[in-house]
Amino acid sequence: MQSRISEISSSLEKILLNHAGLTLPINRRSKEIRRLAEAVHAISDQYISAESSLQWQLFKKEELRRAYLLYYLPVNLVKLHPVLDELFSHPNIKCFEGTSVSILDLGCGPGTFLLGFLEYIAKNKAAVPPQIKNVELWGVDQVEENVSTAKKIIAEYISSGAFPAQTHGSLNLKSGSITSPRFPFPLLPKNKQFDFIIAGNVLAELDSETASLLAQVLEQLLAPHGTLILIDPGTRKPSRNLIRFRDILIEQPSLRLYAPCLAQGQCPAFYNLKDWCHQKLTWNPPHIVTVIDQSTGFTKGKGIQYSYFTFRKDGKSICDLYRDLPQEKIWRVVSYPIRNRGEERLFVCNGRERILLRRLNKNIYEQNEDFSLAQRGDIVLVDDSVKRKDFLDITKDSIFKIITKNNETYY
Numbered sequence: 001m002q003s004r005i006s007e008i009s010s011s012l013e014k015i016l017l018n019h020a021g022l023t024l025p026i027n028r029r030s031k032e033i034r035r036l037a038e039a040v041h042a043i044s045d046q047y048i049s050a051e052s053s054l055q056w057q058l059f060k061k062e063e064l065r066r067a068y069l070l071y072y073l074p075v076n077l078v079k080l081h082p083v084l085d086e087l088f089s090h091p092n093i094k095c096f097e098g099t100s101v102s103i104l105d106l107g108c109g110p111g112t113f114l115l116g117f118l119e120y121i122a123k124n125k126a127a128v129p130p131q132i133k134n135v136e137l138w139g140v141d142q143v144e145e146n147v148s149t150a151k152k153i154i155a156e157y158i159s160s161g162a163f164p165a166q167t168h169g170s171l172n173l174k175s176g177s178i179t180s181p182r183f184p185f186p187l188l189p190k191n192k193q194f195d196f197i198i199a200g201n202v203l204a205e206l207d208s209e210t211a212s213l214l215a216q217v218l219e220q221l222l223a224p225h226g227t228l229i230l231i232d233p234g235t236r237k238p239s240r241n242l243i244r245f246r247d248i249l250i251e252q253p254s255l256r257l258y259a260p261c262l263a264q265g266q267c268p269a270f271y272n273l274k275d276w277c278h279q280k281l282t283w284n285p286p287h288i289v290t291v292i293d294q295s296t297g298f299t300k301g302k303g304i305q306y307s308y309f310t311f312r313k314d315g316k317s318i319c320d321l322y323r324d325l326p327q328e329k330i331w332r333v334v335s336y337p338i339r340n341r342g343e344e345r346l347f348v349c350n351g352r353e354r355i356l357l358r359r360l361n362k363n364i365y366e367q368n369e370d371f372s373l374a375q376r377g378d379i380v381l382v383d384d385s386v387k388r389k390d391f392l393d394i395t396k397d398s399i400f401k402i403i404t405k406n407n408e409t410y411y
């Protein structure tokens, strides 16, 4: 599956606008848009500053739900696409069994990641085998109003024809808490397992006892060939909280980290309070996001930060793609290039160790020229670097080669 610029479809854009009572073209100077921008600001403020346990209450207010739908739903939805691209880029992975595929969205809000999955399979018909005739869409959210919005929007999406013609979509959305000690009962059927479980922007605030219990439940809910995807905002606090949950999940006997880490182990970003791990996605924002950005001064239209982890039960991992290469030489770029006078620096990580690389400009040679082109998320081969006190030096004899960029592998 080759990567391309992420975007939402015009069908989904129309459904969202219609649901919010707006039509194209949008008058960005209208009172309506000003109110919408204020509501987007209010959601952002609430997430930055409010008591975390109370954040979900913002979804009780109609104008904030409407703003979320038009702005945060598209912004969050597209984060799923590179994660799925990366999953399907594995040459030997089986994500489906039988004629049905089931997706469970935890803390589904207005149906963000169920729609994200549908949008993905609508655009990537090759990703889903032709024998799949039924897509079971399951979701849980503690806010009843979110569940009813999700039901409406997804039902409309399915009947809009955006959905692959040969497949049938069935909807099972429930209101309730995923952190209740009884979860998954009575919300999900006994012994039900899912092909995909997606938890987006909902897990970052778990206390450690709840996180441990939920990790066990997620392990049980995941089918043997299933994929668990966690996505959170790529800002420091939620990202570090997500890393903490990652470190709990890797202790579950049957779960294996598929991506982005190239090795299993406690995350090295966690040791330094200033570190976290995030990706950056460039996309084509829908017009309404651009208009709201112009009004709020936000910049989501220019690029979106996010953190993610993908787990599987079948032992597969993204590092299988590099099996022919020495594993200790394969790294993922986890920073922007840091350009100083006469040198460039980059942080790379393999999931167990995070290191700083430096290349002096006088040491630019053909075999390390990729150093200037490397971007966050790229997988690189580093060989014959020289150890210094605080970093590894890429010298004229070192190799630095990008081997995967945007889920395309080059070696």
Ligand SMILES: C[S@@+](CC[C@H](N)C(=O)[O-])C[C@H]1O[C@@H](n2cnc3c(N)ncnc32)[C@H](O)[C@@H]1O
Pocket (backbone or CB within 6 Å): 056, 059, 072, 073, 076, 106, 107, 108, 109, 110, 111, 112, 113, 140, 141, 142, 143, 146, 176, 177, 178, 179, 180, 199, 200, 201, 202
């Ligand atoms: C920030 S929104 C994310 C919505 C959607 N997943 C997205 O990424 O756009 C967080 C959602 O999680 C829900 N939520 C928070 N805690 C929950 C819990 N313990 N059980 C179920 N839903 C929860 C909230 O009601 C809200 O809809």
